[in-house]
Amino acid sequence: MTISYNWLSEYLPVTVEPERLSRILTAIGLEVESMETYESVKGSLKGLVIGEVLTCGQHPNADKLKLTTVDTGSGSPLQIVCGAANVAAGQKVVVAPAGTTIYPKSGDPLTMKVAKIRGVESHGMICAEDEIGLSDDHSGIMVLSPDLKTGTSAASLFPLYNDIIFEIGLTPNRMDAMSHLGVARDVCAYLTHHDKKELRVKSPSVNAFKVQEQSLPISVTIKNTEACQRYSGVSMTGITIAESPQWLKDKLLAIGVRPINNIVDITNFVLHETGQPLHAFDADAITGNKVIVQTLADQTAFITLDEKERKLAAEDLMICNEQEGMCIAGVFGGAKSGVTEKTTRILLESAWFQPASIRKTSFRHGLRTDAAARFEKGVDISQTVNVLKRAALLIKELAGGTIASEIIDVYPQPADKKQVAIKYHYLKKLSGKNYHPDTVKKILEALGFEVMKDGIDELWVSVPFSKPDISIPADIVEEVLRIDGLDNVDIPSAITITPSVEDDREGRLREKIAQYLAGSGFREILTNSITNSAFFKEDQLQGAVKMLNNLSVELDVLRPTMLETGLQVIAYNLNRKNTDLRLFEWGKTYHSKAVGNYEEQPHCCIYLSGQFSPASWRSRGSDGDFFVLKGVVEKIGQAAGLPALRWEAAAGEGLTQSLAIFAGRDQIGIAGRVSKSKAGQFDIRQDVFFADLDWSMIVALATKNKIRFRELPRQIPVQRDLAMVVAKNLPYAAIESAVGKAAVSKLSGMSLFDLFESDKLGADKKSVAVSFTFLDEEKTMTDKEIEAMMQKLIGALEKEAGAEIRK
Known part of the structure; x- marks a missing residue:
């Protein structure tokens, strides 16, 4: 989550310095991962001044260069060599004197120095727009108004925007902080508690909202009331699509959002201000002036704003007109109903969609939008109308719109606030601190909770709709703790615990073998259990566990074998010239016998590639091969106390010259050289040797093993x-x-x-x-x-x- 300091400060009743704000955000659970300065123009034109060209003549040694003298108001005029064709005496220009650093629109920063250009000294540069980062224009130097005063700072003449940007690492449950107002609410709660001042967020007023005419009434019907529980809208006419004002573009650019036009920019602005996604429809695309919220037939074709045709699933919620779909609800708009430069009438939508429905649709079509990211975590269902009014007022101000209908608010079953009871002794038990009841109530009220019942030993509160993650007493404890501060919980002088004693033979055996491998120069790796189904053959995928909500097409199946994820690590290292590899891994493979019937199998795997012993002045070194791998496996067997290992020829998937490994009658694994075809899948061109050991079988055999002692022989062998x-x-x-x-x-x-x-x-x-x-x-x-x-x-x-x- 990206937060602008300037933007956030507009909602705070007091000024909080950036450094303190960073500490507060981290303390209340909104961990600041980075805090960086934002400049709309890199360098903010520091050191650049307005100068007057006093003389302009031909360079004595170059036909395309001019020799100028420029008054910068700092004493003697500067001699500057200039290559621009439009430079002339009497002009007011932007000058970068020696010692000034300029930041071109493209390329690296450049610090001006006194330099000889074709045998003539130059003491700076007369600048074009692209050379100082103002635009891409390189047609010539900037020629300014002759009324400007020489020596004036260039930064004072151009619209520059500077800000401090916080990157916040939000946990998935904190949807209430996915907006500037949400973060401001938490900050005010913290300041109220710690500074002992009653502080409230300065929310934008919507009292000026007023219906101006009824020329564009639009009806809304919700057919799927489970997936869409509230739909609010308002229509506006007389819209002029244009570029947004500079203040709005600056705010959006600072947080990484690209300005498009005034209508789209306003919806994005309100989204990041309030956390409520909005969507603007071209009203001329709403046939019959009717909006229907419903699902369409499976595999219905729909063209989205990016001009791509997508096949809808029967579960995808759609915003439709009388004839066809206009928008994938809460995820992405349609090409036919989007706002264009010709749009003059719009319907502004503010709705609440079921999080699970939005998440499934978003992942199904690979559309990860800002709107979907908020809907899938749950937005504040009580704020749809207020947010709608806020956006309508901005559109009226910035796009000349007229509010042309009453607020449409279809809310079939108004939601009830959850109520949670918290006992004070439970709060003390879980938090480790004895809170006064008044302190608890003030913290919760500052966060938007409403006290329903205040007992001697218990407090009942209703949870604001902005906090859908709050449902049990432990959640209330967390809210109190994060506002008060974990650092304010005293550390006890003594801790009483009852240790759990378990016979962890498997853990000890694993540690023993890991120590041997690490001591032999092997490095442990940990690979992702979720991998790409393209790595496996069709018969391997028959019993594989496939992901229903995979994060990407490359991560869509739980691995049926260990080899492929290990080869990914080897390929990564080889691509970075790390060619001598000794790796081991404990991991699991996954299989499905039937729907809902799954099993996982633990493995210990060894990977060997490149040189096993490096060259030195005494030896040439030697490559790792199957016999080195075999020796390592033998040592593992000895460490586990297994019977003498037996090796028999056997086919191994993805291997050549493979052997099955037996301890007594039990097979404990397979080893061999990775086949060229399998290695080629990962663009690996050197030999890789691989051993896959059945860890559960090794543990079972090791557990049965009895350690016996005998006297050392006195005779000489x-x-x-x-x-x-x-x-x-x-x-x-x-x-x-x-x-x-x-x-x-x-x-x-x-x-x-x-x-x-x-x-x-x-x-x-x-x-x-x-x-x-x-x-x-x-x-x-x-x-x-x-x-x-x-x-x-x-x-x-x-x-x-x-x-x-x-x-």
């Missing part, structure tokens, strides 16, 4: 190496399986330490060298015992793996 020739396509797992079948009890470990391929070994053959470790915890083994075990292993390898032992 013995190692023996064995080289063998096997089939080229034989997996190492087959060698491990053959060794396992040998059932050598004193074999404590084995590891592959060499792999060699050559035509000398034979066709489709390879040499594998394995180191075996033997350990007898009771005694020292003899060479004879070790040799016997080695022969047993050799026999198993020859039989089960078809190995040929190399001598």
Whole structure:
């Protein structure tokens, strides 16, 4: 929400300095995210003066340049080289002397210096309009009235507007502060409470509103009274569409609203003043002088103000004439009924539309307008007529309009104010402060609440329509607290709590694994669970959870797999030359078995791309590959206390050379290289290795695991190496399986330490060298015992793996 300091100050009964106002706004829950100076002309023409051209002659070294002397009223005339064709002696001009900074309409600021131009010194610049930011005109220098006094500040001659703009981070429930008057009400409540003065907002008066004639009566019928509970309007004739006065354009430009014409600008002005959206219809487009608020048939075509055809949904509320729709209610106007430069008669609309209906329509058509942003949070239903009068008076003043009908106010079922009771002991319990009842009443009354019943220990108040979020006693506590100030709640010297003790095994395991990964150079990422359905194949989307009210077309489905959101992070880093990536993430995927039957699955994912170990003076460095990824997963399994992992070939979506990961009989994940087609979706051109672990399965297996302790062996282990020739396509797992079948009890470990391929070994053959470790915890083994075990292993390898032992 953007708030203008000048504009807001018009509604405050006292002057509040900008710095104090910033602190007040933050204290009352309207956090000021930024506070910046606004200048209608950048630099505000500071340092520019009015000068008189005394002489103007040809530059001695350039045909297109003139050499002038200019009196700026500050002593000796300045010698200035000028390239404008229209410069002449006797003119009054705008001069930027040396040392002055100018801010061109386009381009960077420029500070004037004494400079030599084609061998002649120039002590400043004679300015054109675009060179000092006044307009885009660069046809020549500005030639001013000869009556102006030399040395006068240029800033005093031109309409400049300076302001201070506050950007307020509004929470979604604070629709009451989505206007300057709403913010002013809160500020006055704060000042009333803290400065002990009765202060009220200086609201614009509408007492001057008077119907002047009855020449344009228009009837209104509401067919959908749930979506539109109140519709107010007034018609006006004799309108002249023109440019808005400067004061109105300045106010709108300061808060980032582009002026269009006086009618549209007035509706925007009143919107930001009061928070009530308005809409002006060209009355000539209202056939039969009848307005009907209704829904139209599904897929009805409607052309909006931006000249785009949109297909309406059956739930979209429309403002119609006798023949067709004129406006998407509360969201966007239609091309046929909008105000144009030929408009002379209008119907001004001020209505209340159901928030949920407006929000759905706004998102359905991708039309996020200022009006929709306010309607979807709930506007003040009691103010439609007053706001209408305010706008009509401004149109009468600025566009020459005549009020040509009575106020039309269709309000089938007047709304009742909500009533909320607050007990003083509950207020103390929730706020931590003991408030005097009179203090509570004064704060609430300053905010627009009305005291209905004042008991000894309880207060009943009616809630103003401007605060639709207030419904329970805790909301009242919040109102009192924010006006009084959270800083005014005393901090107790002692806090009594009952700690909750839980067996958080999953949390401890997650922390343990995260510490290992972080210590290994991995960085944790957190990606959005909502992603783009375009990333997935049709069969993946069959059971996906799709968003009904997605924020954009790129965020329309809850992710069915983890890979894609991780690849987005990798692509983001690669585009910024961060090519060596080690990432991990805990996240969830989502699936739907039927309508209303959803499930979410937790995952632990590892991403590896680029170099794993960087190059140094001692080594060249090495790239991350599948075997590095496999080692990381093995370490995770060890940290979780899982059985030895087993890897089997399996197909993985978006992966090539993928393997399923088993702990015992249970599959705990899948790993592999990301396929080129999948990586290409994200414009990734380097290898990415990915492991997706089923976190719930890992936690379940880790929970069953029992930690056992035993004495460290006193004997020294013995190692023996064995080289063998096997089939080229034989997996190492087959060698491990053959060794396992040998059932050598004193074999404590084995590891592959060499792999060699050559035509000398034979066709489709390879040499594998394995180191075996033997350990007898009771005694020292003899060479004879070790040799016997080695022969047993050799026999198993020859039989089960078809190995040929190399001598």
